Structures are given as structure tokens and as C-alpha cells.
Amino acid sequence: DAGVTQSPTHLIKTRGQQVTLRCSPKSGHDTVSWYQQALGQGPQFIFQYYEEEERQRGNFPDRFSGHQFPNYSSELNVNALLLGDSALYLCASRVFNSPLHFGNGTRLTVT
Amino acid sequence: GESVGLHLPTLSVQEGDNSIINCAYSNSASDYFIWYKQESGKGPQFIIDIRSNMDKRQGQRVTVLLNKTVKHLSLQIAATQPGDSAVYFCAELKGTQSGGSYIPTFGRGTSLIVHP
Numbered sequence: 001d002a003g004v005t006q007s008p009t010h011l012i013k014t015r016g017q018q019v020t021l022r023c024s025p026k027s028g029h030d031t032v033s034w035y036q037q038a039l040g041q042g043p044q045f046i047f048q049y050y051e052e053e054e055r056q057r058g059n060f061p062d063r064f065s066g067h068q069f070p071n072y073s074s075e076l077n078v079n080a081l082l083l084g085d086s087a088l089y090l091c092a093s094r095v096f097n098s099p100l101h102f103g104n105g106t107r108l109t110v111t
Numbered sequence: 112g113e114s115v116g117l118h119l120p121t122l123s124v125q126e127g128d129n130s131i132i133n134c135a136y137s138n139s140a141s142d143y144f145i146w147y148k149q150e151s152g153k154g155p156q157f158i159i160d161i162r163s164n165m166d167k168r169q170g171q172r173v174t175v176l177l178n179k180t181v182k183h184l185s186l187q188i189a190a191t192q193p194g195d196s197a198v199y200f201c202a203e204l205k206g207t208q209s210g211g212s213y214i215p216t217f218g219r220g221t222s223l224i225v226h227p
Binding site for chain 2 (some may be wrong): 004033040041042043044045048056058090092097099100101102103104105
């Protein structure tokens with residue numbers, strides 16, 4: 001039974017570019033969340049998707065957007081990349097209020 | 112504002128010792144807490160959780176204690192092993208006004224280093 005899978009594992013982008021990160025939830029999970037983890041910090045909540053809609057959102061600008069597909073997989077899009085967007089982006093899935101299951105993340109470097 | 116924090120950023124122990132990782136929280140409305148372990152190059156992994164109507168919960172080699180009076184959470188690891196070396200995060204969860212699922216707020220984390 002595969003857990004949460006994310007792609008790509010590493011990514012290098014230039015300031016001003018756009019990036020799309022992908023996530024497949026753990027089998028049986030219908031809720032997907034995205035987190036940003038800066039080096040030496042805890043994960044910061046970006047948003048959560050359920051039934052293909054954004055249900056909750058953290059304190060992130062509109063440059064961060066997402067999508068959930070009918071098969072529960074999800075994408076995170078970041079526009080107009082800034083150097084400060086360099087971080088590990090974690091996807092997590094769950095069923096309602098069960099504990100989150102995290103993927104191993106996508107390491108984004110913005111130069 | 113409300114926050115979740117850890118008292119010690121780094122904890123070094125000898126293999127076989129017991130480890131105690133502490134966490135302070137400030138939101139008295141939080142009613143669910145989770146400890147996660149994050150190994151290098153991996154995502155956080157669920158260890159154990161506890162609800163606010165409990166003050167202790169035990170798992171395999173781990174125990175979580177919750178003291179609501181002083182808003183303090185601790186994770187105890189018995190007979191610490193080199194494989195326990197990782198960053199440990201506590202997360203507090205609170206419900207949303209819309210009644211949606213709980214969103215965890217993570218602290219900065221404590222790095223546990225186990226020396227053989």
C-alpha cells in the first residue's frame with residue numbers, strides 16, 4: 001500500500017517563474033494538505049483540499065494556489081517565485097480528522 | 112498570538128538512555144496534540160497523539176504526557192536507540208469555525224541526537 005507520493009523530489013527555478021508540484025495521497029484518503037517547511041523550521045500550513053475545493057487556508061499569498069482532482073490527487077502551484085519560496089514542500093493526506101500522513105516532500109530552490 | 116514552541120532545540124543522549132522532549136503550547140482551546148518524527152530527507156512521521164481529555168498515553172517505547180494546567184506537552188522515549196535520531200515536532204490541533212477538519216500547527220522542532 002503506497003503512502004503519500006510527491007513529484008518531483010527536487011526542483012530548481014528562477015525568480016519570477018512558476019512551478020507546479022504534484023501529490024498522490026495515501027490509498028483511502030480523501031483530504032490533501034500542503035505545507036511549506038523552511039530549513040530549521042516546522043511545517044507551515046498552506047491550504048487543505050477536500051472534495052476538489054479549498055477548505056482551509058493558511059497565511060500565504062494568492063501566488064500559492066492549488067487543485068484537487070477527482071482521484072484525490074493534488075497540485076500546488078506557485079507563481080512569480082521569490083527567493084524566499086525556497087523550501088521543502090510537503091503534501092499530507094488524511095481522512096477527516098485522522099492524523100496526517102506526509103510524503104517526503106519536494107525540495108524547491110529558487111535562484 | 113497563539114503558538115506552539117519547544118524548550119530545547121537540540122537534545123543529545125547516550126544510546127539506552129531515556130529521552131524527554133518538551134513542548135509548550137499557548138492556545139487553551141487546542142484539544143488534540145500529535146508528536147511527529149522527521150528523519151533527514153523524509154517527511155514527518157506520526158508517532159503518537161493525545162486528546163485534551165487525557166493526561167497520558169503510551170505507545171511502543173514512547174509516552175506522551177499532557178499537562179493542561181501549565182500548557183505543556185512532553186514526549187518520553189524509553190531506551191533511546193540510534194534510529195531515534197531525528198527532529199521531533201509537536202503539533203496542536205484546533206477545529207475551524209466552518210466545522211472542517213482540524214489543522215495542525217507545528218512548533219519549530221527539537222533535534223534528538225543519540226550517541227552509540
